[in-house]
Amino acid sequence: MKNQKPLLIHVLAIIVAFLPLTQLTARQKVPITFNKYHGYTGTVDYLKKVAAAHPDITELIQIGTSALGRPIYVLAISNMKNGTTIDKHVKLENMRAENVKNVPPMKTHMGKPGHYISGATHGNEYTANELCLYIIDKLVSGYGDDKDITSLVDRVAFYICPIDNPDGVFNSVEMGIPQRSNSMYRDKNLEGTPVPNGLIPQFRYKHAEGEFVIDDADPRLMVRLRPNETTTKQRYRVITEYRDDAGNLRKGQLPSEGIDVNRNYPEGWWTEEGKPGGQGHYPTSSPEAHAIAEFFMNYRNILNANFYHTSGGFTYRPMGTAPNTAMHETDIAYYDFVMGRKYIEILGEQVPEEWLNPGRLEEFKASHRERGANKYVQARGYEFPYFWKSSYNERTDQRYGYGMVIDWLHAQQGIYALTTELWNPAKDIPGLKVEEGPERQLNLQRALLRHQDEKYNGSLFVKWKPFKHPEHGEGEIGGWRSIYSSNNAWPGEPLLYVCENHWKFELYRAGLLPDIRISQASARVIHTGTAGEPAVSYEGNIITLTKGKGAGRYRLVEVTATIENAGALPTQMARGTTLTNLREDVVWLVTDRKNVDFIEGSAWRRIGVLGGTTVVPGVIRGGNNKSEVKWMIGVKGDVPLKIVVTSQKGGTAVQELTIK
Ligand SMILES: [Zn+2]
Helix, strand or coil, rough: CCCCCHHHHHHHHHHHHHHHHCCCCCCCCCCHHHHCCCHHHHHHHHHHHHHHHCCEEEEEEEEEHHHHHHEEEEEEEECCCCCCCCHHHCCCCCCCCCCCCCCCCCCCHCCCCEEEEEEEEECCCCCCHHHHHHHHHHHHHHHCHHHHHHHHHCCCCCEEEEEECCHHHHHHCCCCCCCCCCCCCHHHCCCCCCCCCEHHHHHHCCCCCCCCCEEECCCEEEEEEEEEECCCCCCCCEEEEEEEECCCCCCCCCCHHCHHHCCCCCCECCCCCCCCCCCCCCCCCCCCHHHHHHHHHHHCCCEEECCEEEEEEEEEEECCCHHHHCHHHHHHHHHHHHHHHHHHHHHCCCHHHHHCCCCHHHHHHHHHHCCCCCHHHHHHCCCCCCEECCEEEEEEECCCCCCCCCHHHHHCCCCCEEEEECCCCHHHHCCCCCCCCCCCHHHHHHHHHHHHHHHHCCCEEEEEEEEECCCCEEEEEECHHHHCCCCCCCCCCCHHHHHHHHHHHHHHHHHHHCCCCCCCEEEEEEEEEEECCEEEEECCEEEEECCCCCCCCCCEEEEEEEEEEECCCCCCCHHHCCCCCCCCEEEEECCCCCCCHHHHHHHHEEEEEECCCCEEECEEEECCCCEEEEEHHHHHHHCCEEEEEECCCCCCEEECCCCC
């Protein structure tokens, strides 16, 4: 019976493997469209429906609560029926007492490489939230239908947090008042009075020292004068005040009154003088940053992360709080030559010449030296392209900000962490016609207005109408409705275009994750002893029979295994190998310890960090992605033998062995 079981499983596996091709079709069990923003309420509703409709591949986890008490969710997406973790195979030696839940069993998806995607950290950047919903739909609807998606959901754990700043998104979308930060107090005036189309943010009035004039080509547009520019035209002053369509003022929570969650993380939070530089009273003082930080501390399997923001249409890789020289060059190579190159290709932009010819990097470095580029460019060998860069200002040698999450994840958690700034209206609106000419920004503004006239029936922009302001007197209210103004992808085609590009990017990045396998394993009898015979000791290649130990029948067994990382990325970043809170890969030989003596090799062994399969000539060498392991054991009677490889960020592999 014992021998038939694996065969039966094998046959079943073959049948199951062919099922998706013939029986399953693309299904959207939970319909979703992107014709309007979902906001916090719509997002939570969608997450709950998806989790209920796809219990086999999702788990909805509440990771914390916002300042105003709104739950923060992460949706885990992974095949919940496969995978394993080390604690399923090796009992904790020091088991916790009953009913003490501080060390709960690991979930099986925690034994797979983790890929984290975050939406709106800044409440008024809800395009990022929509992208997360788009990716969730692609993964759950594509599972069982699309081969690549299915295999990724089987082997990888996606953790998607569409909104890590619920209060900011709620106020920005549901209430129509853009709010970047979290909230520190609740404004009762706003409760229960949603303004789904966004409020009118602008009041313009004539003023002798006004900074604006009306555009000649499109009188709806206000054109800002350059410093010291003179004009014969009527000057206007434009102020921001959120009013509904009837002109009633709507007071809201202002951005400055909360904490910028992305300035509240432990890396680079202090100034060089040791004073607080980031926001909040201390790093992770906001409940939002606290929840995210705690999640990453618990889910040690995460190797990739992207915190999506708006706008600009480019990606920041670390670091922003420190110069490029603070990073390991191997990590830089994976960021720039692998991920950055692909990102720029997806956007359809020009990849830097140096990245296309990495073998000539020394030549490029010399050329940048001759041209007198800044010291960071000279050392690296290339200028950052607009679309992929660090936020550190290399020209002035100044940090971008304090306490940003991706710097913390990179430097303290060993995670390839990115911040992508979505939405570049000049590029991301299919069919937008911008006139050529020197006034690029003005032409773009005119084109945007025309486009919303044609494609949105003019609903994104409120025509100016007379209004008597209690303080400033006669003037007009009008302008872009708040939720469509400037920094978010318009719903419909533009939003879908942005989502599709970045879904491709995340699919590619998840596909890079390490992939631990046991490519070969065997257990072979070297020598058999019988009852009463002396036992065996083993040293090098010499087997010595000695007296005294061999009571009962025993076999001397050689166990070998080849452990391989078939993924493109190493099982830890170079930075990760220097961090004491991360560990190298480990292999266990799990067996009945009462009837097995470990003669050579211990029950668990460290095998270092396995490299990835990526080779980029001159910058990423490749190789070192295999480890050969051998044990010599003395076995009494029949014992189970199982090899378990546990890699913190590379996955878990198990193989049972039969002694031959
Ligand atoms: Zn942002």
